[in-house]
Amino acid sequence: MKPMYAAAPEFATSKTAVWWDMGDCPVPDGYDARRVVPSIEGALKKLDYSGPVSITAYGDLKHTPEHVLRRLSSTGVDLQHTVKELRCSHMYSDLLKWREHNPPPATMMLISDQVQSVFCYGLCRLQQLEHGYNLVQAYAHDPCLLSPLYSTAEWLWESLLSDSEPPTQFILQKCSQTAKSAMLHCRSCGFVGQCLANFTKHLSGEEHAQEETRVTQSTCPSVGPGYEKAKVMRMRINWKNCEAAPEFATSKTLVLWDMGDCPVPDGYDARCVRPSIEGALKKLGYSGPVSITAFGDLKQTPEHVLRRLSSTGIALHHIVEGLCRLQQREHGYNLVLASTHASTHASTQASVIVTSAEWFWETLLTDSETPRQFLLQKCSETGESAVLQCSSCMLDCQNLEMFTKHLSGEKHAKSDFNMIMSTRRRYEHKQSEEENFQRSKRLRKAFRTGFHFGNYFRITNSGSRRRTRFQK
Incomplete structure (x- = not known):
């Protein structure tokens, strides 16, 4: 669990939209569904979010008890019936539509276990492209992997529901404030209504069953996290670099160079690296000062390469072996990228990082034909060697002989x-x-559904043993 951050002033009174995956985070057995909305609002208020909150729940509502649907609807939760295969797609498309009609500042809350595996890619790029939206999360199981997605608060679903204990009087008041039931929507058939009886009747009808079968067997949806990733991949094939925006044209440029992935080619004059990088940037209108730091295993780099790089003012950092999150948290930074053929445009995996320009490393070095006279002038302008650093020993020096x-x-x-x-x-x-x-996920599921031994016995979580014939 990550630390909780209080709402920033611009988000304290702004709107909050909640998209809730009832498949991953269901209403617990025996829990009064009317307490869900007050619990979510109470958790947000503890972090100083006091603006209006709208909640939309997604799931297979045919298998949700009617009393749960009635109580959720009575507290203003919009209910969306969708098949499991398209649940995340509908949540993501609704999130995009909501952003179109709700300009920042605003807060988005996702309640789902699929945020890291399904939503992460699209949301990471949205956080970099469109600033002013805050993200908070809740999930049934705490993810063990560090996510590139930036959120300011995270809860475990069961603790979120149990930490806030709204009194019965408050729950009844909340229901009366809602006045009329929330919207009920079947995403398979397009049915929309507010009468729960008509909605449940529709879900149990033959026409709905046929339409749902057709939708489930149809092709991949045209809007969703997977579609967004495929779209970015198509864009990268025909990538065109963008001109420098006015605010970045004369600002500083920091270059972080991985010499392991992008080494100085054999026979290439290392003094050409800096002029080539600066020349590529100037072609796009970047005319501000440029600082370059190279990272790599410098023991394996020829001494004449180190000497020539250092003579042009490139800082050298010896290292034997967070960028996306920086762009999401601190806006106003522009990112350009250069990498080898194996890892950019021809890549089979699209990056979550948003860039305004990209080059192949080899073409960046060869496109700028730097004359020898300019190289000598560049070396003389630098004066003294750049900083040489060893991260293993925390050593800094400027003398190449001492460093080697x-x-x-x-x-x-x-x-x-x-x-x-x-x-x-x-x-x-x-x-x-x-x-x-x-392993723990499988055990938790077993405690809920019972432990199965062969085809005949099942031991339930209450400890009783039942003799059952299971269908193969």
Whole structure:
């Protein structure tokens, strides 16, 4: 669980929209469904969110008890019937429509276990492209993996419902304030109404069953997280770099260069790297000062390459082995990207990071034909060598001979080894957490549904044993 942050002033009184996946986060057995809305609003109010709250619930409502639907509807929860295969798609498309009609500042709340696996990609890009929307989450199971998605508050679903204990008088008052039932919508057939009896009758009808079968067997929906990812992939195939926006034209540019993925090519004059990068940026209208820091295993880099890079003012950072979240939290930063053929436009996986320009590393170096006279002038302008840093030993210096001597020393080799082993232990611990998380999910499900032994016996969570013949 992440720390909770109080509502920022611009979000304290703004709208909050809640999209609730009832499949992943159902109303617990024996829980009064009229308490759901007060519990969600109470959790938000504890963090100083006092604006109006709208809640839309998605799920297979044919299998939801009628008294639960009635009580949710009486407290103003809009109910959307949808098949399991399209539930996330409908939630995401409704989120996009809501953003079109509700300008920032506003808060979005997702209640689902699918946020990291399904919604993460689309929401990450939306957070970078459209600023002014705040995100909070609730889920049934705490995800064990760190997400690139930025949210200001997160709850476990059961604790959210139990932490707020609204009195019966408040629940009845909430129902009376709603006046009329919320909207009831069947996404399979397009049925919309406010009468629960008519809605349940529709869901049990033959026409609905036929239409739902057809929808389930149809192709992938045209709007949804998966569709957004495919659309971005098509855009990247025909990518065209954008000109520098006026606010970035003369501002500073920081270049972080991974020499492991994008090394200096064999036979290439390393003094051309800086002019090539600056030339590519100037073609797009970036004329501000440029600082470059190169990261890599500098023990494996030829000394003449290090010397020539350092002579042009490139800081060198030795390292043996968060960018998206920075863009989401701190707006006003522009990002451009250069990478190898294996990891950009031809990639089979689209990045969650939004960029305004992208280059292939090889073409960036060759497009700018830098004359030798300019290179010598650039080296003389730099004056002294740039900073040389070893992250394993926390050493900074500006003398290349002392730096290469340090990298070949026994003390540095020991620090490098400790760094590698520490990284390996963290990775193994992360893998173990993932395996334990999957195992615990199966155990929690077994405690709810009972433990099955072969085809004949089932031990329930109450401890009783029943003899049952299961269908194969």
